[in-house]
Amino acid sequence: MKRIVILGAGTAGTMMANHLRNHLKREEWEIDIIDEREEHHYQPGYLFLPFDIYEPEDITKPIRDFIPHGVNLIHDAIDRIVPQEQFVNMVNGDRLHYDLLIIATGAKIAPEETEGMLGEEWQKSVFDFYTFEGALALRNKLREWEGGKLVVHITEMPIKCPVAPIEFAFLADSYFKNKHMRDKVEITYVTPLSGAFTKPKATTALQHLLDVKHIQIESDFAIEQVDNDRKIIIDYGGREIPFDLLVTVPTNKGDELIVRSGLGDDLNFVPTHKATLQSRDYENIFVLGDATNIAASKAGSVAHFEAEILTDNILRYINGEPLKEEFDGHANCFVETGGGKALLIDFNYTHEPVEGTFPLPGIGPLRLLKESRFNHMGKLAFRWIYWNMLLKGTHIPFVSTKMQEAGKEF
Amino acid sequence: MDRNIAGVTIQVNEEGYLTSFQQWNQEVGTALAQEANINMSPRHWEVINYLQTEFKNDVPLSIRKIGKSGVVDIKEFYQLFPIAPLKTASKIAGIPKPASCI
Numbered sequence: 344m345k346r347i348v349i350l351g352a353g354t355a356g357t358m359m360a361n362h363l364r365n366h367l368k369r370e371e372w373e374i375d376i377i378d379e380r381e382e383h384h385y386q387p388g389y390l391f392l393p394f395d396i397y398e399p400e401d402i403t404k405p406i407r408d409f410i411p412h413g414v415n416l417i418h419d420a421i422d423r424i425v426p427q428e429q430f431v432n433m434v435n436g437d438r439l440h441y442d443l444l445i446i447a448t449g450a451k452i453a454p455e456e457t458e459g460m461l462g463e464e465w466q467k468s469v470f471d472f473y474t475f476e477g478a479l480a481l482r483n484k485l486r487e488w489e490g491g492k493l494v495v496h497i498t499e500m501p502i503k504c505p506v507a508p509i510e511f512a513f514l515a516d517s518y519f520k521n522k523h524m525r526d527k528v529e530i531t532y533v534t535p536l537s538g539a540f541t542k543p544k545a546t547t548a549l550q551h552l553l554d555v556k557h558i559q560i561e562s563d564f565a566i567e568q569v570d571n572d573r574k575i576i577i578d579y580g581g582r583e584i585p586f587d588l589l590v591t592v593p594t595n596k597g598d599e600l601i602v603r604s605g606l607g608d609d610l611n612f613v614p615t616h617k618a619t620l621q622s623r624d625y626e627n628i629f630v631l632g633d634a635t636n637i638a639a640s641k642a643g644s645v646a647h648f649e650a651e652i653l654t655d656n657i658l659r660y661i662n663g664e665p666l667k668e669e670f671d672g673h674a675n676c677f678v679e680t681g682g683g684k685a686l687l688i689d690f691n692y693t694h695e696p697v698e699g700t701f702p703l704p705g706i707g708p709l710r711l712l713k714e715s716r717f718n719h720m721g722k723l724a725f726r727w728i729y730w731n732m733l734l735k736g737t738h739i740p741f742v743s744t745k746m747q748e749a750g751k752e753f
Numbered sequence: 754m755d756r757n758i759a760g761v762t763i764q765v766n767e768e769g770y771l772t773s774f775q776q777w778n779q780e781v782g783t784a785l786a787q788e789a790n791i792n793m794s795p796r797h798w799e800v801i802n803y804l805q806t807e808f809k810n811d812v813p814l815s816i817r818k819i820g821k822s823g824v825v826d827i828k829e830f831y832q833l834f835p836i837a838p839l840k841t842a843s844k845i846a847g848i849p850k851p852a853s854c855i
Contacts, residue, residue, distance in 0.1 A: 499817060535816075537837065563837040565816050565827070579816075579831040580838075609818065638813075638852065 345372050347657075348431055348441040350421060350600075352378035352406045354386070354734065355632025355646040356447035361736035362654040364411045367661075374413070375439065377431070378406060379420040384475055385729055387643065390507050390679070392478040393485055394518045399475070401726070409734045424604040426625045443627050443657065446613055448600060450503055450633035450641055452477075454593035457498055459569035469569060469589045472511065473503065481590065485518070490527030491587030496576065497534050498566055500541075501610075502595045503633055503641040506688070508532070509539060509549055510679040511590060516556040517681035531559040533576070533584055538562055542695035545688055548712050552680055595641070597634055612636035617692070618668035620653045627660075629653055638692065639672040647733055648673045651744045673746040675701075677722035685718035687711050691746040697753055702741040704750025711751065759784040770843065770850050774808070777847030786845045789836075793845075797833050800825050801846045808848040814839060815851065 347363060349356045360376045367374070388402030410416045420434040424444065431439045452473045454460040460469065470484060471477035495512045502508075512532045519525040532539070532553060539549035539560060553560055567579045569591075575583045597611030606613050606624065614623040615635040622628035631653050632646040639645050649670055656666045672692030679685045687709050688696035700707040709721055732739060755762050759780040764772045769785075771777055782801060786793050793801075803824040807814055816839055820827040834841045839851050 499815070537840065563840075565831075567827070579827045580835055581831075609821065 344370075345442040346440065347372060347374045347443045347445065348439055349374070349376040349445040349447060350424070350431070351447035351449055351598075351632075351634070352376050352380075352383065352410065352416065353447060353449050353632065354643045355449070355634075355650060356445065357383070357406075357409045357734045358647065358650040358736050359445050359447060359631065359653065360414045361409075361411050361734070362650055363657065364413050365736065366654060366658055369413050373415070375415045375417055376410060377417045377419065377421055377433075377439075379418060381406060381418065383409060383734075385726060387504070387729075388726065389472050389475065389478040390510055390514070392475075393472055393481040393511075394514050395482060395486070396514075399479065403475070404730065411735075421600050422603065423600055424606065424628075426604070426606065426628060429627070441627075443660070444625075444629070445653075445657075446601075446606075446622070446628060446630045446634050447632045447646075448598040448634045450595045450597055450612070452593040453596045454591075456594040456596075457566055457569065459571055460498075460591065460593060462569060462571035464569070464571045464574070464589075468574065468587065469571075469591065471591060471593055473507075473592060473595075484588070488588060490519075490524055491529070492585055493528055493530045493588045493590065494576065494584060494586035495530065495532050496564075496566070496589060496591040497536075498592060498594050499535055501641055502592050504676070505541065505640055505642075506676055506678045508534075508592050509553075512558050513552065513556060513681040514679055515590075516558060520682075529559070530557070531561060531584065531586075533561045533564050535565050536562060542690065544698075545690075545696040545712065548686065549678075552714070556681065595633075601634070608636050610636075616668075617672070618670050619656055619666040620649055620670055621656070621660075621666060629657060629660075637670075637672070639670075640674040640676070642674055642676055643729070643733070644675040645673070647739075648744045650736070651738075669745070671745050673744065675742070677718060677725065679719065679722060680714050683719050684714045684716055685722045686714050687718045687721065689746060689751075694746060694748070694751075694753070697751050699751035701750070702743075702747075704747065706750075768850060771847040774805075774847050782845050782847065785847075789834075789841050789845065791834060791841070791845070794833075800830065800833060800842060804842055804846045804848060808846070813852065814843070 382403045383406045385402040388397045391397040422432040422434045466480045470481040497508050519528045538546040540546045564578045575585045577583050601607035601611045613630045615630040617637040631649040633641040652669045675689045677685045690696040699711045701709045701711050763776045830838050
């Protein structure tokens with residue numbers, strides 16, 4: 344009996360458990376998945392929590408509900424991976440031998456990386472919305488906030504879901520309009536990038552929306568510190584931006600267990616082959632989702648496409664066949680633009696988001712890079728797809744793993 | 754597109770970054786720096802040399818990495834190249850715009 348161990352029962356790890364259990368014979372392969380948490384969070388929901396669009400119960404379910412029969416779920420904390428010996432050491436002293444390891448330990452915020460971010464104003468006037476606790480605290484703040492300078496800020500790239508901060512700014516515009524207090528709120532979007540997004544065509548589309556919604560943008564801002572007394576953020580060049588309410592996306596880093604295992608880069612992400620998803624250092628370690636260092640978005644859709652390709656590659660690896668270099672960096676993201684509308688972007692390592700139709704070329708029904716109500720309904724419907732299809736590894740009809748070029752205006 | 758600078762013809766992309774590092778020399782770097790209102794000092798060149806070495810070794814660059822490089826801290830990097838330092842310095846160094854993120 345051989346053993347596959349999956350570290351992390353988030354989006355990526357759960358999908359791998361489901362895919363692999365379907366493909367590997369139970370009498371030949373034991374599959375274990377380890378996660379110390381009890382609850383699975385639908386992380387895209389964190390964006391909606393602060394605006395009272397979702398309730399906490401909409402976005403949390405027991406991890407156990409998504410782990411298939413025939414996979415052992417181990418609820419314990421991991422100390423480290425010992426790749427030379429093929430062991431996972433647990434904090435409680437247990438050691439688990441693996442033949443094949445899948446790292447899906449994700450990314451988390453590290454506000455301690457920025458001076459003053461965790462200061463006196465943390466969760467008073469400085470908030471994150473990348474954690475459940477942060478999003479909830481921010482919801483409570485927004486319910487009673489009377490207005491002023493709202494600064495939506497990205498510390499540094501890469502971050503999970505790179506469009507979420509701009510979506511937050513758009514949704515804030517809608518939220519304050521609905522509360523009849525938009526005139527009391529000045530919204531500024533502060534980014535270390537040169538513009539609203541990393542890719543030129545999407546930047547143009549998003550910049551237009553920022554203008555329409557009267558959201559100021561401050562670009563090329565590399566934060567040095569949060570000054571809690573003066574309520575300003577300061578960049579290394581000395582630029583100062585005042586805030587009454589700062590909603591920041593702190594530095595994102597991989598899990599500390601990656602550091603303890605000696606497997607990470609300077610942000611604790613695991614060096615990974617970008618097309619096969621095999622670890623660069625150990626051939627029997629594979630990595631997917633936010634835990635990798637590859638230059639794809641850290642997003643659930645990416646983990647979904649990766650999981651389909653990685654499943655093939657693991658079966659090939661087990662059979663002694665060469666791995667397929669298939670992963671193309673495909674990402675597909677709804678971008679909430681407020682007012683019950685959204686746009687949709689579809690891109691990969693080499694193709695930037697462009698206009699067109701999705702998923703059926705020429706038909707849609709979803710429109711790429713254009714605002715529509717239908718796209719917004721798609722985003723809301725996606726929560727159902729996530730819980731009922733995506734995590735279970737069910738293929739989503741018409742949506743291909745590799746990005747399609749048909750139906751797009753390059 | 755072609756452009757003439759410091760007496761030579763170089764190819765640059767639409768954002769002004771050299772498309773081939775082979776076309777770079779120190780005079781080209783000096784002229785590109787002047788266009789960004791930067792007068793190159795020996796300290797500037799130390800940083801540029803570091804960026805070029807990392808580029809040749811296929812190491813992706815970020816502000817964070819430069820801060821931890823031991824060559825220059827982030828504060829001084831900003832003093833040397835005050836506006837969008839990594840992009841400005843990469844342009845002067847003749848290397849591609851840093852692909853920091855998705």
